[in-house]
Ligand SMILES: N[C@@H](CCCCC(O)O)C(=O)O
Ligand SMILES: [Mn+2]
Protein backbone atom coordinates (compact mmCIF):
# COMPACT_ATOMS: atom_id res chain seq x y z
CA UNK A 1 0.00 0.00 0.00
CA UNK A 2 1.14 3.55 -0.73
CA UNK A 3 -0.47 5.91 1.78
CA UNK A 4 -0.72 9.72 1.75
CA UNK A 5 -1.73 11.36 5.03
CA UNK A 6 -3.42 14.76 5.37
CA UNK A 7 -4.30 16.26 8.76
CA UNK A 8 -7.37 18.48 9.04
CA UNK A 9 -7.33 20.05 12.53
CA UNK A 10 -10.86 21.45 12.21
CA UNK A 11 -13.67 21.69 14.76
CA UNK A 12 -16.25 24.15 13.37
CA UNK A 13 -18.58 21.42 12.13
CA UNK A 14 -19.66 21.06 15.74
CA UNK A 15 -19.46 22.98 19.00
CA UNK A 16 -17.05 21.07 21.28
CA UNK A 17 -13.45 22.31 21.44
CA UNK A 18 -10.65 19.76 21.17
CA UNK A 19 -11.46 17.67 18.09
CA UNK A 20 -8.95 19.83 16.15
CA UNK A 21 -6.23 18.11 18.20
CA UNK A 22 -6.99 14.71 16.66
CA UNK A 23 -4.50 14.67 13.76
CA UNK A 24 -1.36 15.30 15.79
CA UNK A 25 -2.48 12.94 18.55
CA UNK A 26 -2.91 10.14 16.03
CA UNK A 27 0.52 10.86 14.52
CA UNK A 28 2.12 11.01 17.99
CA UNK A 29 0.75 7.53 18.65
CA UNK A 30 2.99 6.24 15.87
CA UNK A 31 0.69 5.96 12.83
CA UNK A 32 3.43 6.62 10.24
CA UNK A 33 6.00 4.33 11.81
CA UNK A 34 3.47 1.55 12.35
CA UNK A 35 2.17 1.74 8.77
CA UNK A 36 5.76 1.53 7.54
CA UNK A 37 6.32 -1.36 9.95
CA UNK A 38 3.67 -3.34 8.11
CA UNK A 39 5.13 -2.68 4.72
CA UNK A 40 3.33 0.47 3.58
CA UNK A 41 5.11 3.37 1.94
CA UNK A 42 3.89 6.56 3.59
CA UNK A 43 3.99 10.23 2.60
CA UNK A 44 2.78 12.64 5.28
CA UNK A 45 1.46 15.84 3.68
CA UNK A 46 1.19 17.53 7.10
CA UNK A 47 -1.76 19.52 8.41
CA UNK A 48 -3.94 22.01 6.59
CA UNK A 49 -4.11 25.44 8.21
CA UNK A 50 -7.57 27.03 8.40
CA UNK A 51 -8.07 30.82 8.46
CA UNK A 52 -10.37 32.16 11.15
CA UNK A 53 -13.65 33.36 9.62
CA UNK A 54 -15.16 36.45 11.23
CA UNK A 55 -18.95 37.00 11.31
CA UNK A 56 -20.08 33.50 10.33
CA UNK A 57 -23.78 33.68 11.01
CA UNK A 58 -26.07 30.71 10.59
CA UNK A 59 -27.63 29.93 7.17
CA UNK A 60 -30.91 28.06 7.36
CA UNK A 61 -30.10 26.20 10.54
CA UNK A 62 -26.50 25.39 9.56
CA UNK A 63 -23.99 26.90 11.96
CA UNK A 64 -20.57 28.32 10.96
CA UNK A 65 -21.18 27.66 7.22
CA UNK A 66 -18.37 29.96 5.97
CA UNK A 67 -15.72 28.26 8.10
CA UNK A 68 -16.95 24.79 7.14
CA UNK A 69 -17.24 25.65 3.43
CA UNK A 70 -13.79 27.20 3.28
CA UNK A 71 -12.07 24.38 5.18
CA UNK A 72 -13.64 21.72 2.98
CA UNK A 73 -12.67 23.55 -0.20
CA UNK A 74 -9.05 23.41 0.97
CA UNK A 75 -9.39 19.77 2.01
CA UNK A 76 -10.96 18.77 -1.31
CA UNK A 77 -7.99 20.21 -3.18
CA UNK A 78 -5.51 18.46 -0.89
CA UNK A 79 -7.22 15.06 -1.20
CA UNK A 80 -7.47 15.40 -4.98
CA UNK A 81 -3.72 16.09 -5.10
CA UNK A 82 -2.87 13.09 -2.89
CA UNK A 83 -5.00 10.81 -5.04
CA UNK A 84 -3.48 12.24 -8.24
CA UNK A 85 -0.05 11.33 -6.83
CA UNK A 86 -1.17 7.71 -6.59
CA UNK A 87 -1.67 7.19 -2.88
CA UNK A 88 -4.52 5.84 -0.80
CA UNK A 89 -5.52 8.94 1.12
CA UNK A 90 -5.81 9.03 4.92
CA UNK A 91 -7.59 12.15 6.18
CA UNK A 92 -7.22 12.67 9.92
CA UNK A 93 -9.94 14.80 11.55
CA UNK A 94 -11.17 16.97 12.96
CA UNK A 95 -14.93 16.61 12.97
CA UNK A 96 -17.03 14.70 10.44
CA UNK A 97 -18.03 17.76 8.39
CA UNK A 98 -14.62 17.15 6.80
CA UNK A 99 -16.04 14.19 4.90
CA UNK A 100 -17.53 16.85 2.55
CA UNK A 101 -14.10 17.92 1.30
CA UNK A 102 -12.50 14.51 1.61
CA UNK A 103 -15.12 12.70 -0.47
CA UNK A 104 -15.44 15.61 -2.95
CA UNK A 105 -11.69 15.64 -3.50
CA UNK A 106 -11.61 11.85 -3.84
CA UNK A 107 -14.48 11.91 -6.34
CA UNK A 108 -12.61 14.56 -8.38
CA UNK A 109 -10.28 11.78 -9.51
CA UNK A 110 -12.99 10.84 -11.94
CA UNK A 111 -13.99 7.36 -10.83
CA UNK A 112 -17.46 6.98 -9.36
CA UNK A 113 -17.04 6.08 -5.68
CA UNK A 114 -18.82 3.90 -3.22
CA UNK A 115 -18.90 5.27 0.32
CA UNK A 116 -18.80 3.07 3.40
CA UNK A 117 -19.98 5.21 6.28
CA UNK A 118 -19.18 3.59 9.65
CA UNK A 119 -20.76 5.71 12.29
CA UNK A 120 -23.22 5.71 15.14
CA UNK A 121 -25.04 8.51 13.19
CA UNK A 122 -26.28 8.83 9.60
CA UNK A 123 -24.83 12.37 9.19
CA UNK A 124 -27.38 13.09 6.49
CA UNK A 125 -29.35 15.98 8.01
CA UNK A 126 -29.77 18.92 5.63
CA UNK A 127 -29.22 22.56 6.71
CA UNK A 128 -33.02 22.71 7.01
CA UNK A 129 -33.59 19.50 8.97
CA UNK A 130 -30.63 19.51 11.36
CA UNK A 131 -31.72 19.45 15.00
CA UNK A 132 -28.48 21.04 16.22
CA UNK A 133 -27.20 23.12 13.29
CA UNK A 134 -23.86 21.33 13.53
CA UNK A 135 -22.64 20.53 10.02
CA UNK A 136 -20.83 17.38 11.24
CA UNK A 137 -24.34 15.87 11.28
CA UNK A 138 -24.99 16.87 7.66
CA UNK A 139 -22.05 15.99 5.38
CA UNK A 140 -23.81 13.23 3.45
CA UNK A 141 -26.68 15.56 2.47
CA UNK A 142 -24.28 17.83 0.54
CA UNK A 143 -22.59 14.92 -1.20
CA UNK A 144 -25.40 12.86 -2.72
CA UNK A 145 -27.14 13.84 -5.94
CA UNK A 146 -30.56 12.87 -4.61
CA UNK A 147 -30.67 15.65 -1.99
CA UNK A 148 -29.39 18.44 -4.23
CA UNK A 149 -32.73 20.25 -4.27
CA UNK A 150 -32.88 20.16 -0.48
CA UNK A 151 -29.66 22.12 0.05
CA UNK A 152 -29.98 25.93 0.17
CA UNK A 153 -27.27 28.21 -1.26
CA UNK A 154 -24.62 28.43 1.46
CA UNK A 155 -21.74 30.96 1.72
CA UNK A 156 -18.36 29.40 0.74
CA UNK A 157 -20.10 26.28 -0.60
CA UNK A 158 -20.43 27.34 -4.27
CA UNK A 159 -17.42 25.13 -5.16
CA UNK A 160 -19.26 22.00 -3.96
CA UNK A 161 -21.27 19.83 -6.33
CA UNK A 162 -22.84 16.56 -5.17
CA UNK A 163 -20.64 13.69 -6.32
CA UNK A 164 -22.08 10.49 -4.83
CA UNK A 165 -25.15 8.45 -5.79
CA UNK A 166 -27.23 7.38 -2.80
CA UNK A 167 -27.21 3.75 -3.91
CA UNK A 168 -23.43 3.84 -3.67
CA UNK A 169 -23.52 4.59 0.05
CA UNK A 170 -23.62 1.82 2.62
CA UNK A 171 -24.08 2.53 6.29
CA UNK A 172 -22.56 -0.35 8.14
CA UNK A 173 -24.65 -1.55 11.06
CA UNK A 174 -21.18 -2.52 12.20
CA UNK A 175 -21.75 -6.23 12.03
CA UNK A 176 -20.77 -7.32 8.56
CA UNK A 177 -20.48 -6.08 4.96
CA UNK A 178 -22.44 -8.46 2.73
CA UNK A 179 -20.78 -9.72 -0.52
CA UNK A 180 -23.28 -7.87 -2.72
CA UNK A 181 -22.31 -4.61 -1.00
CA UNK A 182 -18.79 -5.07 -2.43
CA UNK A 183 -19.51 -2.82 -5.39
CA UNK A 184 -16.68 -2.76 -7.92
CA UNK A 185 -15.81 0.87 -7.30
CA UNK A 186 -12.91 2.31 -5.31
CA UNK A 187 -14.04 2.52 -1.70
CA UNK A 188 -14.05 5.69 0.35
CA UNK A 189 -14.25 4.61 4.00
CA UNK A 190 -15.49 7.37 6.32
CA UNK A 191 -14.81 6.20 9.87
CA UNK A 192 -16.16 8.22 12.80
CA UNK A 193 -14.41 7.05 15.97
CA UNK A 194 -17.73 7.37 17.82
CA UNK A 195 -18.89 4.27 15.94
CA UNK A 196 -16.89 2.42 18.61
CA UNK A 197 -18.41 1.96 22.03
CA UNK A 198 -17.61 4.83 24.42
CA UNK A 199 -16.07 2.29 26.82
CA UNK A 200 -13.32 1.87 24.21
CA UNK A 201 -13.36 5.33 22.59
CA UNK A 202 -14.69 7.91 25.06
CA UNK A 203 -12.67 10.85 23.71
CA UNK A 204 -15.16 12.03 21.13
CA UNK A 205 -17.78 14.77 20.82
CA UNK A 206 -21.00 12.79 20.46
CA UNK A 207 -20.58 9.42 22.23
CA UNK A 208 -23.49 6.98 22.05
CA UNK A 209 -23.81 3.80 24.11
CA UNK A 210 -24.16 0.43 22.35
CA UNK A 211 -21.32 1.00 19.93
CA UNK A 212 -18.89 -1.34 18.23
CA UNK A 213 -16.53 -3.53 20.17
CA UNK A 214 -12.85 -3.31 19.31
CA UNK A 215 -13.14 -6.57 17.34
CA UNK A 216 -16.15 -5.39 15.36
CA UNK A 217 -14.48 -2.07 14.56
CA UNK A 218 -11.28 -3.74 13.42
CA UNK A 219 -13.17 -6.48 11.52
CA UNK A 220 -14.68 -3.85 9.23
CA UNK A 221 -11.27 -2.43 8.36
CA UNK A 222 -9.78 -5.90 7.75
CA UNK A 223 -12.75 -6.87 5.58
CA UNK A 224 -12.51 -3.68 3.52
CA UNK A 225 -8.76 -4.08 3.18
CA UNK A 226 -9.32 -7.58 1.77
CA UNK A 227 -11.50 -6.18 -1.03
CA UNK A 228 -8.43 -4.45 -2.42
CA UNK A 229 -10.78 -1.55 -3.25
CA UNK A 230 -9.90 0.84 -0.43
CA UNK A 231 -8.87 4.12 -2.01
CA UNK A 232 -9.37 6.71 0.76
CA UNK A 233 -10.26 6.68 4.43
CA UNK A 234 -11.40 9.40 6.87
CA UNK A 235 -10.64 8.91 10.56
CA UNK A 236 -12.55 11.67 12.39
CA UNK A 237 -13.93 12.97 15.70
CA UNK A 238 -11.09 12.03 18.05
CA UNK A 239 -11.33 14.73 20.73
CA UNK A 240 -8.84 14.59 23.64
CA UNK A 241 -10.83 17.13 25.61
CA UNK A 242 -13.75 14.74 25.77
CA UNK A 243 -12.06 11.62 27.02
CA UNK A 244 -12.33 12.34 30.72
CA UNK A 245 -9.20 10.48 31.84
CA UNK A 246 -5.77 10.28 30.18
CA UNK A 247 -6.17 6.60 29.45
CA UNK A 248 -9.59 7.33 27.92
CA UNK A 249 -7.81 9.57 25.45
CA UNK A 250 -5.04 7.02 25.00
CA UNK A 251 -7.52 4.22 24.37
CA UNK A 252 -9.39 6.34 21.81
CA UNK A 253 -6.27 7.41 19.94
CA UNK A 254 -4.77 3.91 19.94
CA UNK A 255 -8.06 2.53 18.58
CA UNK A 256 -7.98 5.13 15.79
CA UNK A 257 -4.44 4.04 14.88
CA UNK A 258 -5.29 0.33 15.00
CA UNK A 259 -8.32 0.90 12.75
CA UNK A 260 -6.10 2.64 10.19
CA UNK A 261 -3.52 -0.16 10.42
CA UNK A 262 -6.35 -2.65 9.78
CA UNK A 263 -7.25 -0.70 6.63
CA UNK A 264 -3.78 -1.21 5.24
CA UNK A 265 -3.02 -4.81 5.93
CA UNK A 266 -2.41 -5.36 9.62
CA UNK A 267 -3.73 -8.80 10.57
CA UNK A 268 -4.43 -10.07 14.07
CA UNK A 269 -1.91 -12.88 13.96
CA UNK A 270 0.71 -10.12 13.62
CA UNK A 271 2.33 -8.76 10.49
CA UNK A 272 5.51 -10.87 10.70
CA UNK A 273 7.65 -11.12 7.58
CA UNK A 274 6.91 -14.29 5.61
CA UNK A 275 10.56 -15.37 5.50
CA UNK A 276 11.01 -15.39 9.31
CA UNK A 277 13.20 -18.34 10.30
CA UNK A 278 12.99 -19.87 13.80
CA UNK A 279 16.54 -19.24 15.13
N1 LIG B 1 -27.74 13.69 14.41
C1 LIG B 1 -27.12 14.70 15.32
C2 LIG B 1 -25.74 14.19 15.79
C3 LIG B 1 -24.72 14.19 14.67
C4 LIG B 1 -23.34 13.63 15.11
C5 LIG B 1 -22.33 13.90 14.03
C6 LIG B 1 -21.18 12.90 13.98
O1 LIG B 1 -21.63 11.63 13.63
O2 LIG B 1 -20.26 13.24 13.00
C7 LIG B 1 -26.98 16.02 14.56
O3 LIG B 1 -27.33 16.07 13.37
O4 LIG B 1 -26.47 16.98 15.13
MN1 LIG C 1 -20.17 11.21 11.97
Ligand SMILES: [Mn+2]
Nearest residue numbers: 120121192194
Ligand atom coordinates in the same frame (compact mmCIF):
# COMPACT_ATOMS: atom_id res chain seq x y z
MN1 LIG D 1 -21.21 9.79 14.76
Ligand SMILES: [Mn+2]
Nearest residue numbers: 192194206237
Ligand atom coordinates in the same frame (compact mmCIF):
# COMPACT_ATOMS: atom_id res chain seq x y z
MN1 LIG E 1 -19.22 11.85 15.55
